Amino acid sequence: MRLSNLLLILFCFTLGHTQSYAQLNDKINEPLSQTRSGQHHIALFNGATSNFTHNTTAYTVGLDYEYRLSKLIGLGVLGELILTESEEILAGIAVIVHPFKGLKFSAAPLVAFAEEHAMGHEAKKKASFLFRVGVGYDFHVWKLSYGPAVNFDFGKTESLNYGLAMGYSF
Numbered sequence: 001m002r003l004s005n006l007l008l009i010l011f012c013f014t015l016g017h018t019q020s021y022a023q024l025n026d027k028i029n030e031p032l033s034q035t036r037s038g039q040h041h042i043a044l045f046n047g048a049t050s051n052f053t054h055n056t057t058a059y060t061v062g063l064d065y066e067y068r069l070s071k072l073i074g075l076g077v078l079g080e081l082i083l084t085e086s087e088e089i090l091a092g093i094a095v096i097v098h099p100f101k102g103l104k105f106s107a108a109p110l111v112a113f114a115e116e117h118a119m120g121h122e123a124k125k126k127a128s129f130l131f132r133v134g135v136g137y138d139f140h141v142w143k144l145s146y147g148p149a150v151n152f153d154f155g156k157t158e159s160l161n162y163g164l165a166m167g168y169s170f
Helices: 002-029
Strands: 040-051 056-068 073-082 087-102 105-116 124-137 140-143 145-155 160-170
Touching: 040 073, 040 145, 056 087, 056 160, 087 124, 105 145, 124 160
Parallel strands: none
Antiparallel strands: 040 056, 040 160, 056 073, 073 087, 087 105, 105 124, 124 145, 140 145, 145 160
16 A cells, blocks of 8 residues: 555656656747747837828837736837828827737727817817727747737727837847
8 A cells, every 4th residue: 555655656746747847848949039038028110100081191100118917918008100291199008919929919099199280270289089909920039029010090080000110028
């Protein structure tokens, strides 16, 4: 009876050790270009925004920061400058979902600040609220990332935002 208990304990220990080694070995064999190197990610966006309401397209530059809560979910802040006749500034808080490798989906409420020009009156700064849904894919090379991003903003106006994001993880 004592020998069978000892063998059972030894078997359980061996099985547990083998399983933990397999998990460790999977992490080692994972390609470096697909690993996430940090919980923090900051990126510069360079692209264009096509506004369907006003039938215009303008150069857009932006900056975003993401904090990864887990491998799947991240929270972030973003800011963009849309260079139209009257510059427009967007700011928002995003929820980002990373379902597979570099693929990411985002959703964010936004505040847009722009100047409105009325006939014969001074330009007034006006704020409006929008909502953004987007998709992107990040190619990671060590701590650097680059990839396409496409976002759809809707609210008072509807626009498509597209371009290239280059970032750094830390």
